[in-house]
Amino acid sequence: MAFTVKDVLRLEVAPALGCTEPVAVALAAAAAVSLLPGKRFDALDVWVDPNIYKNGLAVTIPGTGGLCGLDTAAALGAVGGDPMLRLEVLSPLSEADVARSSELLRLGQVRVHLLSDRRGIYIKAEARQGEHVGEAIIEQHHDHLTSLRMDGADLTDSPLFHEARAGSGGVAELETWLKEQSLQQLLDLADALDADDMAFLQDGVRHNMALADYGLKHGPGLGVGKTFERLVRQNLMKSDMFVAARMLTSAAADARMDGVALPAMSSAGSGNHGLTAILPIWAVKDYLTCTSDEALRAIAVSHIITAYVKAHTGRLSAVCGCSVAAGAGAAAGVAYLMGGDVHHVAGAIKNLMEDLAGIICDGAKAGCALKLATAAGTAVQAALFSLHGVKVKPTDGIIAQSPEQTMRNVGMLSTEGMIETDRTILSIMLEKKISGLVY
Structure with missing residues (x-):
């Protein structure tokens, strides 16, 4: 398909609050937790590719008073993030959310794992509440949710799924077209x-x-x-x-x-x-x-x-x-x-x-x-x-x-x-x- 300048702008240009790597982790965490009853969780694990890990190590996260780290981003997204806001997921954060996130990190309830051999953008967040497990996966692009699962069952009709913001094609299709x-x-x-x-x-x-x-x-x-x-x-x-x-x-x-x-x-x-x-x-x-x-x-x-x-x-x-x-x-x-x-x-x-x-x-x-x-x-x-x-x-x-x-x-x-x-x-x-x- 052919793309227009409107497609390029809507697919490639968007507001983002904070560095996009920790924000993407916060988005995955927020999405996973949003699937759980009452949006409450007991533990959260996040797996990321090396480049997401590298870019999220040292950059300060907005609204936190100088905190940094992917584990912090994950906790913040899980506690106070709104996944419907995509790359502005952390906009609703309050001081109470920051304090609660710090406490979760102190208790070891939020963990980030490096997938050292993974290539390309990949973030998997798994939130648990008792026997319930909510899972969200982001791939290829920072706000591209490719999988949502609740207790092992695929969710296909969630409003959280990325839809192309212009035309009928997504970013991957646009990139293929651009290269030609x-x-x-x-x-x-x-x-x-x-x-x-x-x-x-x-x-x-x-x-x-x-x-x-x-x-x-x-x-x-x-x-x-x-x-x-x-x-x-x-x-x-x-x-x-x-x-x-x-x-x-x-x-x-x-x-x-x-x-x-x-x-x-x-x-x-x-x-x-x-x-x-x-x-x-x-x-x-x-x-x-x-x-x-x-x-x-x-x-x-x-x-x-x-x-x-x-x-x-x-x-x-x-x-x-x-x-x-x-x-x-x-x-x-x-x-x-x-x-x-x-x-x-x-x-x-x-x-x-x-x-x-x-x-x-x-x-x-x-x-x-x-x-x-x-x-x-x-x-x-x-x-x-x-x-x-x-x-x-x-x-x-x-x-x-x-x-x-x-x-x-x-x-x-x-x-x-x-x-x-x-x-x-x-x-x-x-x-x-x-x-x-x-x-």
């Missing part, structure tokens, strides 16, 4: 944006700018964004489009990774991807002669390219998707906003890939703000270089003649070439946890 498209066909999708799509894109800007504004005002997390702002005030940095893109994007990441209770508009299943896909373009527009609607169209292009790259690399891997996938999306969007044609956009993507393809993902945490700052600034640079004739040659490394093949090469690097790297990253992080140094 040329860059020109992907850019052409933006021509069909209507008023509802533009309002949705504007809503994404509103969400992510709220995080950026909070980060700039309060300096949470590492305070990368606020430090950029201070350096500009002290005339140690110039206020140009590069710094503006870095400042906004990193400030939003500071806030999000520190657990600020504000949702991000995600892209391709990741809130940080959404920050990178949207905010550099919104920052650059203030340095150009363009309208807000033109910037929103460029953001749509960014989301489309981000989804295209993620279709090749997979949702989670050893490669930092914020840098490579959303960075490529932002570079494409900036080039598009500046009037570039398909050749300029292609050059921007390849420039970005050559520059950032080696950045690893070592889990979600405060330091992600540094990587998002790098991705945002490099996206602007990649676009400007391409518009001025600087384009990486196809003889260079993983860069190919076409942008499509380049992105396929990056996908191969991510899904095949860095499997052992991913294991090593997780091994290092687990050793830190075992030693009691962190987490």
